[in-house]
Amino acid sequence: MSIAAPRDRGDLVFAEAKAERVVPAVFFLSAATLANEIVLIRLLSFRFWPHFVPLIVSQAMLGFGGAGVALQIFRRRVERSPGRLFAWMVLLAALAFDLAFRASQLVSFDPFLLLWDPLAWPRFGGFFFLLAVPFFLSGGAMAIPFAFLRRRPGPVYAASFAGSAAGALVALPFLMLAPTGWLLRLPLALGAVACAFVLSDKGEGSRKGRAAALCAVLFLLVIPPADLKLSPYKDLAAVRNLPGAREIASRFGISGDYRAVFAPGVHSAPGLSVRFAGEIPMQATLFADGEQRGTVPKDGGRMPPAYLGYFPAVLPYRLFEHPRVLQLGLRGTEGVLTAAANFASSVTIVEPAQELVRLVREDLSEFSGGWPGSLPVEIREEGARNFLARDRRIFDVIEAADISSATFSSLGVHATGETFLLTREGIRAALVRLGEGGLLAFSGWLKAPPRENVKILRTIRAELSAARLAPAADRIAAIHGWGTFSVVVRRTPFQPAEIDRVRRFCSDYGYSMVWPAEGAGAGGGAEERALREAVSDAMTGAPGERGTELFDLSPVTDDSPYFHRFLRLRTLPEFKRLLGSQWIPFVEWGIVFLVLSLGVSLVLAAMLLLLPAAFARDGTGEAATISVAGYFSALGLAYMLVELTFLKAGILVLGDTIRAAGLAIGGFSFFSGIGSAVSGRWESERAMKRVFAGIAVCVVAGFVILSAAASPLLARGWAMRTAAFVATLAPAAFLMGIPFPAAISRLAAVGGSAIPFAWAVNGFFSVAASAS
């Protein structure tokens, strides 16, 4: 089967005489598409929650895959005028970057209702579909040149990769330059540039239409962006809704959208002892991507508020007088003020989000009264693991506060997020920075049934045992108030007098000591007994996983750094039963969304991929063979899996998820683009075998080197870590850019009718890989 020659003159011109315009159009459209993906991740994290990230990846790849299927099915019609269709898909994609998001905000979609309201699903489907539209259009536009315009696939695919790399690298600084609501300007602007390359064509009517479309794109660029509609259940939306609420400061950047809101109705003191009878001063609430991140008491820097002495998390200050404190994470000014109120001698804060640091230190200094004058305060803007590896100073108290919130970590929203600080290796890195008698402290919300507190205790115990600091139980103390817990650990055993101080602290403030165990007479109801049993088991029971537990509470390591992942598949039926009968004790929303994304993606992919076969009678689907499907699905799966494997290692080394994602996507795209550009030399079967062998070697070697070098790299500067990360992925990425265009060339050589189908398969299975 051969490709029919382009029929109209315009297409001839476009495909041959003006062919040089296709490659830049693909480049800019790819850049716009990748930028759209990145900014959508931020926008949906802000509007909803971070678990929408896999959803965006699914939408992108389903859009691409769907476009391939559509081109395959309508191949005969597309062949009549591929240049014109290419131009219109570029133009409509540019428009869709903005309009699809505006339309998606009109869909009244409540993620919480998905669990029990069937009517919520059509709305979710509409929301999902609308955001997939720009990816469908851009995916279709990118497939047309090598499927229908007789372009050699190498340069077009290279332009696509290079555009993706450029899109990723441009999107990162743009996150620092543009307010969150304006982020879609980037894909829109890049799309407008792509449109400029498809304007010149023969046929007056057509040219007018295209010009009108470009004018519409430019019009969207100059009008104000759509107001971001937050889910009403986001913390920021709830506080904004309070009478008298006003935003007093905001910052935005790569790591997030940060806002400070003052509302008289906010009185935040999570876990405050019921023994506190005083007043909570006015506060500003800090939000990171719409979720509460901390508080700033008004004028707290001038006089630390008294209530800050009434939390279980104050325990380490009762055991160590005038400590040198290291706080991992900035929680407004409350962390510093707590240290000041409890007579710390100095505070060092490690916080990777520069924007948050500036918001608190500069923008809110008048409201907060600055830092307490008597307390030396230093802020280091880097990842906690990087700081622990690099800085040689010794501290008396190291605090990792708020390892669980009252709501979201319990819902598993963070189940898919890496937490390298809460791993055995992270605990090891912190313990070595402690001085004589120094304490490592963790605090968070109590959950029923117990989760985070038990998991951190097991992780600590595993690390202490491995370091031959046994028995671990003698080096740990754990207490809880009515809502929160605090765990302290150190390298040397606690003395009886120190345990007495813990006991006295609990007695004075109305807390309970759960470790060391208080014996049979400790009292409490079923809930208290359950907590004590769980803690006791974590401290003295057999190490390792319990087959009978509802949750995964096994120790966390860098290999699988998902502290907040509690879901066990075999206990799903029990949770499902509870959802239907009582309330929501526990839902791993992050995992649920991953599974949903994977399930929906696979079902849609299977259905769509079967469609061409349905058209086999007229010859349209005969190219959709199992061998094509097998080859390109393997390529899609492999590419995404390798990219994600490097990304996970990159998050540890670079200390920041967004930068690691940008570099991984950008780096892979850039080097794969080079591979695609030179793929014409590697199309023979023999050469391809060498390429695949090279990929296997480079992937394994790159990952092994990166993993082995992670510890020493953590102590190095940003430039060195970035260079090392990119260097380890570059060889594999280069070689992985070759197989797709090489195979497309081979398909083209035998007629090319299967090329759109190959594009679709590749897109779909990239989804499955990214979701799994």
Added chain:
Amino acid sequence: MKIAIPLITIAAAVLSAALHPALATDEPYLQKRAAMVRDQIEREGVSDPRVLAAMRDVPRHLFVSPSFRAKAYEPYPLPIGEGQTISQPYIVGFMTQILRLKETDRVLEVGTGSGYQAAVAAKLAAEVYSVEILESLAVRSRQTLSDLGFRNVIVRQGDGYYGWEEKAPFDAIIVTCAGGHVPPPLLRQLGNGGRMIMPVGGPFMTQNLVFIEKDTGGSITHRNVLPVAFVRLLGH
């Protein structure tokens, strides 16, 4: 003419009754409500007959928007607007039972929301004072409670964190909106011998309940209480 007047009066009464929102729409929901109390509340461990009777009486579907009425008796929370929810029936029953409300009690509710919890409490106590920070919800719940004839519930728009000083002390306090701490003003307004219940968590996400008692000498004790589902999960 003599017959016509009583007929018109009766017709007007019937029409008026039919148009009254409570009477007009309650009939189809009676069975659902009875099933809700039986299957979701009584079967799951709420046994106080007064609480069960109150929940059988209060037309829950009138406290949610018309689009959610069909689901009002299902075992989950529902949106009521402004990012707020009406708690699932079991939680309302559980929290009400644990407060051991008496007919002479004066009750403070913080977070009126839909007004449903206030209505159930009003069936069991002498007076219910309810504070809602969001004006729109305060207006709507006040209207709903008034339409349903609850004369012993007073709803005020304001910051519930500070309670209702003029009406203190209270025999029981229900904090229906989840909070990060127990507001000291509420502890002060809780009378000796009083009980207080407060959930921990956000909308749709109740994680825990804290129960506080003030003894006759004014000393405060607190404990976490778990609904039956949690206790089952724990294996007790």
